[in-house]
Amino acid sequence: xxxxxxxxxxxxxxxxxxxxxxxxxxxxxxxxxxxxxxxxxxxxxxxxxxxxxxxxxxxxxxxxxxxxxxxxxxxxxxxxxxxxxxxxxxxxxxxxxxxxxxxxxxxxxxxxxxxxxxxxxxxxxxxxxxxxxxxxxxxxxxxxxxxxxxxxxxxxxxxxxxxxxxxxxxxxxxxxxxxxxxxxxxxxxxxxxxxxxxxxxxxxxxxxxxxxxxxxxxxxxxxxxxxxxxxxxxxxxxxxxxxxxxxxxxxxxxxxxxxxxxxxxxxxxxxxxxxxxxxxxxxxxxxxxxxxxxxxxxxxxxxxxxxxxxxxxxxxxxxxxxxxxxxxxxxxxxxxxxxxxxxxxxxxxxxxxxxxxxxxxxxxxxxxxxxxxxxxxxxxxxxxxxxxxxxxxxxxxxxxxxxxxxxxxxxxxxxxxxxxxxxxxxxxxxxxxxxxxxxxxxxxxxxxxxxxxxxxxxxxxxxxxxxxxxxxxxxxxxxxxxxxxxxxxxxxxxxxxxxxxxxxxxxxxxxxxxxxxxxxxxxxxxxxxxxxxxxxxxxxxxxxxxxxxxxxxxxxxxxxxxxxxxxxxxxxxxxxxxxxxxxxxxxxxxxxxxxxxxxxxxxxxxxxxxxxxxxxxxxxxxxxxxxxxxxxxxxxxxxxxxxxxxxxxxxxxxxxxxxxxxxxxxxxxxxxxxxxxxxxxxxxxxxxxxxxxxxxxxxxxxxxxxxxxxxxxxxxxxxxxxxxxxxxxxxxxxxxxxxxxxxxxxxxxxxxxxxxxxxxxxxxxxxxxxxxxxxxxxxxxxxxxxxxx
Numbered sequence: 001x002x003x004x005x006x007x008x009x010x011x012x013x014x015x016x017x018x019x020x021x022x023x024x025x026x027x028x029x030x031x032x033x034x035x036x037x038x039x040x041x042x043x044x045x046x047x048x049x050x051x052x053x054x055x056x057x058x059x060x061x062x063x064x065x066x067x068x069x070x071x072x073x074x075x076x077x078x079x080x081x082x083x084x085x086x087x088x089x090x091x092x093x094x095x096x097x098x099x100x101x102x103x104x105x106x107x108x109x110x111x112x113x114x115x116x117x118x119x120x121x122x123x124x125x126x127x128x129x130x131x132x133x134x135x136x137x138x139x140x141x142x143x144x145x146x147x148x149x150x151x152x153x154x155x156x157x158x159x160x161x162x163x164x165x166x167x168x169x170x171x172x173x174x175x176x177x178x179x180x181x182x183x184x185x186x187x188x189x190x191x192x193x194x195x196x197x198x199x200x201x202x203x204x205x206x207x208x209x210x211x212x213x214x215x216x217x218x219x220x221x222x223x224x225x226x227x228x229x230x231x232x233x234x235x236x237x238x239x240x241x242x243x244x245x246x247x248x249x250x251x252x253x254x255x256x257x258x259x260x261x262x263x264x265x266x267x268x269x270x271x272x273x274x275x276x277x278x279x280x281x282x283x284x285x286x287x288x289x290x291x292x293x294x295x296x297x298x299x300x301x302x303x304x305x306x307x308x309x310x311x312x313x314x315x316x317x318x319x320x321x322x323x324x325x326x327x328x329x330x331x332x333x334x335x336x337x338x339x340x341x342x343x344x345x346x347x348x349x350x351x352x353x354x355x356x357x358x359x360x361x362x363x364x365x366x367x368x369x370x371x372x373x374x375x376x377x378x379x380x381x382x383x384x385x386x387x388x389x390x391x392x393x394x395x396x397x398x399x400x401x402x403x404x405x406x407x408x409x410x411x412x413x414x415x416x417x418x419x420x421x422x423x424x425x426x427x428x429x430x431x432x433x434x435x436x437x438x439x440x441x442x443x444x445x446x447x448x449x450x451x452x453x454x455x456x457x458x459x460x461x462x463x464x465x466x467x468x469x470x471x472x473x474x475x476x477x478x479x480x481x482x483x484x485x486x487x488x489x490x491x492x493x494x495x496x497x498x499x500x501x502x503x504x505x506x507x508x509x510x511x512x513x514x515x516x517x518x519x520x521x522x523x524x525x526x527x528x529x530x531x532x533x534x535x536x537x538x539x540x541x542x543x544x545x546x547x548x549x550x551x552x553x554x555x556x557x558x559x560x561x562x563x564x565x566x567x568x569x570x571x572x573x574x575x576x577x578x579x580x581x582x583x584x585x586x587x588x589x590x591x592x593x594x595x596x597x598x599x600x601x602x603x604x605x606x607x608x609x610x611x612x613x614x615x616x617x618x619x620x621x622x623x624x625x626x627x628x629x630x631x632x633x634x635x636x637x638x639x640x641x642x643x644x645x646x647x648x649x650x651x652x653x654x655x656x657x658x659x660x661x662x663x664x665x666x667x668x669x670x671x672x673x674x675x676x677x678x679x680x681x682x683x684x685x686x687x688x689x690x691x692x693x694x695x696x697x698x699x700x701x702x703x704x705x706x707x708x709x710x711x712x713x714x715x716x717x718x719x720x721x722x723x724x725x726x727x728x729x730x731x732x733x734x735x736x737x738x739x740x741x742x743x744x745x746x747x748x749x750x751x752x753x754x755x756x757x758x759x760x761x762x763x764x765x766x767x768x769x770x771x772x773x774x775x776x777x778x779x780x781x782x783x784x785x786x787x788x789x
Contacts, residue, residue, distance in 0.1 A: 003080040003108060012036070012061065012077045015108035019129040020062070020075070027134045028064055038063040040098060040171040042352030045525070045532045048674035052532045054352060055670050060094050061087075066139045069160040069174060069207075073102040073138060075111075084126060085112040092116075099175045101142050104132075117145035146182065155185035158215035160207055161241055170353065172343040173204045179340050180208050180318065184217060184288075189316045192336035196345040197322040197520025198354050205290055205320060206238040209260070218287035218316065222261045224305065225292045231262045234292075254280045261286075265305050278308055286315045293321060306335075322520060323513040345516065345523065354523040360537045360567050362411055363616035366401060367392040367539070371610065379605040386605075392508060392540060396430040399605045400437070404612040408506055408539055409441035411614070412484075415502065415537060415567040421449060423501035424474065425484045426521055430507045432461045433604075435486040438506065442484055455481040462490045477529050498526040501534050509542040537567065561614070634681060634695050637673045641696035644668065648697040655689065661740050661781065668692070687739055689785055708736040711783045720776070723757065723766045728780055730754055735784065743777060 006014070017036070020028045028034045043057035062075035074094045076087030087105035095103040095116060103114040111127040120141055127133075133141075143153055158181070160169070169177060176193050183191055195201045205223070212218040223239075225231050235248055239262070246260035249267055254277055268278040289312050291305060309317055319336045322345075348354035373385040380402075390399045416423060427442070429435040439459040443450040450456050460467040460474065460482075468490070473479040477499045488507070500522045509515045522534035536543060561567055644667075645651035658664055665675060665688050675688045682691055682701070690701035702710075711732060717725045730753050735743045742748050749760035757763050767773040 006080060006108075008077055008079040011079055011106075011108040015129060016062070016075070016077050016106050019106075019111070019132050020064070022134070023130070027132065032068055033065045033135055035063045035065070037061065040094075041350075042525075044350055044352050045356055046670075046672050046674075047356055047358065047533045048672065048677045051674045051677055053669055053674070057352065058094065058097070060098070063098070063100075064135070064138075066135050066142075067157060067159065068162070069169065070157065070178060071098055071100045071174065072135070072142060073104060074098060074100055075104040075106065078105070078107045080108050082107050084110050085124075088112055088114060088124075098171055099179070101145070102138055115141070117142060119145040146186075148185065152185040155212070155215045155217045156182050158211040161210045163241065169204070169207060170200070172341075172347075172351075173200055173207070176204050176341045176343070177207045177211070181211050183340060184212060184316055190336050191317070192319045192321070192339045194321055194323075194339045194342040194344075196343060196348045196354065196523070197517060198523040199343055199348055201292070201320045201322070202234055202238045205292070205318075206241075208318070209239075209288070209290065210241070212288060213259070220259055220261075220286045221288045221290070222263060222286045222312070222315075223290050223292065224263055224265050224308065226265055226305075228264055230292060231264050235262055252277050256281070256285070265308060269308065276307075278311060281312075283311055284314050286312050288318070289315045290318045290320065309335075323516045345519070348523070353525070355525045355531065355533050357519075357522060357533055358535045359543050360415070360535060360561070361541070361543060361616070362537065362539050362561065362567065362614055363541075364404060364407065364539065365613045365615045366390075366404060366610070367395065367541075368615060371399075371401070373607075380608045381606060383605060385607070396434040396437075396506075397604070400434075400607065401610055401612055402437075402606065402608040403610060405434075405437050405441045406444075407612050407614070408504075409438065409445040411539075411567050412442065412502075412504055412537060413445040415535075418566055420501065421446075422480060422483050424497060424499050425502040425504065426497065426500060427484065427486045427504040428507050428509075428518060429486055429488050431488050432459075432463055434506075435459050435461050435488050438486040442486065446484075449483075453481055457484040457486070458482040460485045460487050460490060477526055497521050498524045499529045499531045500524075501531065502537060503534065504537045504539070505542045506539045507542075508540050515542060561616075634678065637678055638696045640671050640673050641668065641692055644671070645696075648693065648699065651692070651697070655785065656782070659778070660744055661689070662744050665741070687735075687784075689740070704739060705736045707784050708732045711780070714783065716779070716783050721766075724776070727754065727757055727763055727766060728776060730757070731777070731780060735780075740781065740784075743780065 003011070017030075017034075020034060021030060022028070038060045039057045040060065040063075041058045043054035046053050046055055060074050061077045062073075063071055064073040064075065066072045074091050076091040076094070078086045084107050085105050086107065088103065091103040091105050092114060095101075095114075101116045103116065105112045106129075108129075110129055111132055112124060113127055114124050115122075139157075143156075146156075148156060156178075160177075172195075176195065180191055180193065193201070193204070195204065209218075209221050209223070213221065223234065225234065231248055235246065239246060239260070242260045245258060246262065247255060247258040248262040249264075252267060263278075269276055289309065291309070317336070345354065349356050370389050370391040372389050373387060375387060377385050379385055385399075395401060395404060412425070412427065416425065427435075427438055429438050436459050439457055442457045446456065455470060455473075458467050458470050458474070460471055462468070467485075470482050471490075474482050474485050475497050503518065503522050505518070509518065519536070522536070525532060641651070645654065655661060655664060669675070673692075675691055678691050678695060679686060682694060683703075685703040685705065686694070686701045687704045687707065690699075690703075690707075693699035694701040712729070717728050720728065731743050731748070733753075734748055746760060748754060749763050754763065757766070764770050764773045767776055
């Protein structure tokens with residue numbers, strides 16, 4: 001056997017895997033400790049116009065686990081034409097992402113080890129194939145580097161919960177869980193985890209609690225939330241395995257017979273001392289307190305959460321948040337310390353676990369220019385309107401312009417009619433009154449569907465029991481209704497709306513914390529329901545916060561349509577705020593309106609005779625690295641192709657040498673060059689080759705039909721028999737109809753008119769075998785692309 005002739009797969013099968021398993025199968029267990037070709041990201045969702053594709057997912061050749069859920073080493077393999085250490089840089093990149101202490105590279109001759117703990121003497125050393133360390137050896141080195149004693153080791157190696165369904169934590173969840181469990185095992189008692197909305201904070205918290213509970217490190221645990229729906233979702237979903245050991249504190253009654261307590265913090269605190277029922281527990285009752293969404297209350301020194309935390313100060317405390325708060329007055333980090341682990345919105349989008357989004361920015365004339373009433377002008381109810389300049393700080397608070405509400409409803413409806421009228425939509429309003437008026441306006445804008453089902457549009461706010469009762473149905477992907485929800489605060493956090501396609505912002509948002517939370521309503525991906533991205537329709541310039549350095553997830557597209565233009569972003573974008581103090585509202589209510597003494601003037605003016613117009617609407621795409629780009633799709637494609645191929649000659653060389661042209665097209669698509677979208681703009685009759693040459697290198701394009709006719713005229717298939725020539729003519733016709741991808745696929749032999757020549761096996765036999773048939777296809781491709789210009 002000549003090792004140099006073996007593929008990488010052969011090298012893995014014949015040399016690397018046997019070395020890992022051991023001659024007597026005593027090392028790494030292939031069922032529980034060794035995984036091959038592990039995809040640990042999903043691949044970024046790339047959106048271009050109507051097309052959605054996934055970029056390339058990251059894949060480790062081998063991932064080694066000390067125990068399930070505790071990865072300890074990554075191994076990258078190369079064929080034997082490479083050196084032993086040729087895969088080390090990739091192994092180190094993956095080891096850093098996956099937070100594993102050991103990285104290895106091998107070409108089948110030996111292993112090169114890199115010890116990331118930095119405590120084992122030489123950082124890199126070569127190891128013979130038969131001396132690859134066993135699991136206990138690597139764990140002993142890792143344990144020594146961490147300084148674990150025997151009792152700490154028991155906690156750090158406690159099993160994960162396994163429900164038998166095959167569900168396992170994602171790589172970033174493993175990192176958060178393992179780091180937290182290890183930190184608590186070492187005695188740390190204040191921990192902050194920052195994980196973007198939609199990344200599974202509650203499931204992560206469950207596994208942390210499970211492992212600490214089962215290991216005996218923590219026996220009584222309190223899980224604090226600030227929304228009732230969060231407690232209910234947690235109890236019935238992620239925390240369900242705790243069963244009878246778990247309770248939810250309700251009706252201000254305390255039962256000390258349980259071990260896991262779910263609690264709405266408002267249910268155990270109050271203004272009066274007797275309302276602080278958490279004090280019915282002794283200060284040392286709980287070993288562990290976990291605070292979900294800790295940015296919303298516990299960060300403030302005088303908040304009720306903070307009082308609970310200080311009362312149970314002897315307990316280990318873990319703060320979970322998507323948006324840590326750091327202002328002059330409020331600090332998560334001051335209380336918990338620096339985050340133990342951060343998984344950002346941008347990283348989640350890059351990995352393909354979170355949905356990217358487009359932005360439609362719509363500017364209304366009264367919002368941008370303000371409005372001043374005429375002298376003595378009265379409102380709808382005959383009240384004289386105070387003579388001053390009103391702007392978007394006033395609208396839907398001090399002053400209601402009814403035609404503004406109607407215009408917003410009309411633009412939202414226009415978007416839904418052009419895309420999908422049953423796409424789940426959340427409209428965020430200034431307050432409950434605004435949410436109710438928006439509901440009415442949306443009903444009037446959609447009379448057919450509102451009449452067909454009265455739950456098509458619902459107001460879901462904290463004061464409305466009918467609306468709140470429909471919240472679970474709105475969240476449920478399988479429930480068609482409600483489709484459109486108007487709200488103010490209630491749905492801004494903790495609502496797991498997996499199939500939300502449209503988020504409408506018709507409220508001022510100047511808090512980065514609240515902005516991220518609202519964006520988080522749409523960031524979940526649900527492939528079963530074709531939810532890969534979502535759209536934000538912004539009427540209040542809230543998305544100006546994208547420019548804030550604190551924001552960590554850029555949009556794929558920003559679109560500002562003109563007054564008469566559709567609100568649906570085009571496939572190709574065109575060329576070419578006043579700040580308020582941050583606020584965080586955690587309950588849904590109508591804030592008081594600035595005004596004089598009772599009877600001096602109405603709380604709100606309602607104006608129904610002032611017209612409102614759209615004056616701006618705007619789009620930007622996001623490239624495969626998450627950077628905003630403002631140029632057209634053609635310009636972006638040109639830049640991307642030139643980044644891969646410096647000249648036309650280089651592209652032609654690679655194209656002509658490629659056994660499969662489609663592989664080149666797939667690689668460009670992964671970089672965001674969507675040929676279907678380009679064809680819509682340049683011409684549907686052009687081949688992918690001509691689209692690339694024309695857009696990137698200014699070459700005059702030929703249609704597929706013209707290329708096929710040129711080949712026929714040259715009569716290059718004279719050496720073949722009549723049957724083979726007929727097959728090649730049929731392939732040429734297929735190329736003219738649908739392009740090079742169809743010609744390269746053997747599946748083409750199963751469709752008309754190729755089926756007239758027999759089965760695929762019979763057709764291939766006409767050429768003398770598969771290799772001869774593929775050679776003929778390559779000859780056909782060479783003839784098609786013989787001239788580039």
